[in-house]
Amino acid sequence: MQILWLVKTTLPQAAAACGLAGASDVSGSWLTGQLAALQAHPALHLTVLCVGKAEAAGRADGVDYRIVTGTAAFAPLLQQLRPDLVHIWGTEYDAAAAMAEAAKAAGLPVLFSIQGVMRDCAAHLCDGVPAAYRRSGALWHTLDRIVPGELLDTMQASFDALAAKEAALLAQARYVTGRTAFDRSACAALAPAARYFACNETLRPLFYTGTPWHAREFGAAPVLFLPQGNYPLKNLHTALRALPAVLAAYGDAQLVIAGWPPLDKGPLLRPVIDRMFPYKRYCKQLAAELGIAGHIRYTGPLDAAAMRQAYLEADVFLLPSCCENSPNSLGEAMLLGLPCVAAAVGGIPSMLENGREGLLYGDALDDKALADAVLRILQSADGGMALGRAARARALQTHDAARNAGELEQIYKTILQEEQP
Structure with a gap:
């Protein structure tokens, strides 16, 4: 199986394979553990596409890595790589929507992984914070555009926008994977036509x-x-x-x-x-x-x-x-x-x-x-x-690494079997 991942940050493995300085796991991305576990599955051939700050490519431990700065390369990459399935990690960022559109045009199945649920995060972002701290005047918004701070009304608007993007994307989804009863319920509301697959996280190996x-x-x-x-x-x-x-x-x-x-x-x-x-x-x-x-x-x-x-x-x-x-x-x-x-x-x-x-x-x-x-x-x-x-x-x-990797591989197989004419 040829699987293409889309990830909204540069994974440490991708940074190292592409020779980029500062490869680390301070971000705490659990995808590092899931990726490492999948490398033990020879039937899977992974290409990991990361959205980063510099264009780069590399290969390590049987995985191909591409780092892109924008979405213009998505359609040509799909034509070049010809994956069997596209797995998009996260549902609220612009690149996810762009990749979903490119995959649809190429006739490829797409699996979305719910990470957070932005609808609920936006609804509860400022719970318990007094209103006086949640509103900023025009002067501070002007200054924020020059030297960004963390104005709460700006943050709230950003979360609301991300929630809207997530809702629009999931409304068209056919396959979704998540982990908890909470995101299963969110999927039922936001992606009513999608088939939901449960698959737990594999965390960073050191733990x-x-x-x-x-x-x-x-x-x-x-x-x-x-x-x-x-x-x-x-x-x-x-x-x-x-x-x-x-x-x-x-x-x-x-x-x-x-x-x-x-x-x-x-x-x-x-x-x-x-x-x-x-x-x-x-x-x-x-x-x-x-x-x-x-x-x-x-x-x-x-x-x-x-x-x-x-x-x-x-x-x-x-x-x-x-x-x-x-x-x-x-x-x-x-x-x-x-x-x-x-x-x-x-x-x-x-x-x-x-x-x-x-x-x-x-x-x-x-x-x-x-x-x-x-x-x-x-x-x-x-x-x-x-x-x-x-x-x-x-x-x-x-968080059993072998079991979670096996379940994810089985999800890929199930989707591809359903997609067969």
């Missing part, structure tokens, strides 16, 4: 190996780890509101956040930067009002090895997001056996069983419920070890 997490003696200084906090959908603001209750029991507790801290260029530029990055300003002000600023630490961007170490050094993993499909970070934490607390939103209940494999709480904005769940783990006799072991056992099945 399957080495020593798993073990509970430690943390005394008054437990570490709560949040994998992302730079935009409001990830709900850092509720984690901040939950922290005082944890500090009341553990006075030296730390909230560690993967990613960059709020930008600060000194007192002269601070007011301008604060207005251009309103969500970071809101979280900074909220931390100051709650008296918890000294208990928050940002790590900066983390590659796979550093991210793995951050999980191992934590005592509880937090995922209070207002919407998620099947978050990679939760899967990675579960693979390592780190006890997890997450909001019961989107596809998360499909990944983790409440009370046995971790703790879920109902309303993502309920800081008391989040704090109570964290304290239940910290105060448990085993420090969450039983939850972590059960989560790890579940994740090793959900």
Whole structure:
């Protein structure tokens, strides 16, 4: 089978094969694991087409890689490569629509992989953020066009536009693959004529190996780890509101956040930067009002090895997001056996069983419920070890590389059999 993948970012394998500098996996793309697992299937001949910043081509480990900067090459590439099937990863970006159109013109079947569900992400993007931070005036929009910031009304408009693109694309889809009950339901609504195939994720290889997490003696200084906090959908603001209750029991507790801290260029530029990055300003002000600023630490961007170490050094993993499909970070934490607390939103209940494999709480904005769940783990006799072991056992099945690769190959075969005249 000749399969063409379209991916909206440059995968580390593609960067390395094409000789591009800076090949890394800081992005955390789970496609790196899925691609590596598929290389053990000799019946599959993969060409991976990435949308990047420079045109390049290369080959490594039996896979052909092409990196393109635009969509004009799609139709000629399909004529040149003549794949049996086109697999488009993600449904909300312009290149996906362009490739779908080119494949349709060439008479090729297309399989779409749902990654997030932009309809729901857009609906919940700014949940819990006061209206004053969600609106910016004309002056700030003018400045944003010159030096881009992160204005929330601009971000909301972008998410709404992506949701509309996703809906238009899925409305024409014939084959869709996803992972959770949440995206199966979304597919039924957005792609009612499509056949849905379930296929789980294969995560980054490093998280399957080495020593798993073990509970430690943390005394008054437990570490709560949040994998992302730079935009409001990830709900850092509720984690901040939950922290005082944890500090009341553990006075030296730390909230560690993967990613960059709020930008600060000194007192002269601070007011301008604060207005251009309103969500970071809101979280900074909220931390100051709650008296918890000294208990928050940002790590900066983390590659796979550093991210793995951050999980191992934590005592509880937090995922209070207002919407998620099947978050990679939760899967990675579960693979390592780190006890997890997450909001019961989107596809998360499909990944983790409440009370046995971790703790879920109902309303993502309920800081008391989040704090109570964290304290239940910290105060448990085993420090969450039983939850972590059960989560790890579940994740090793959900994210089994060989099984997921085999299921994806079977999906390809099924589609091609259906397409035979």
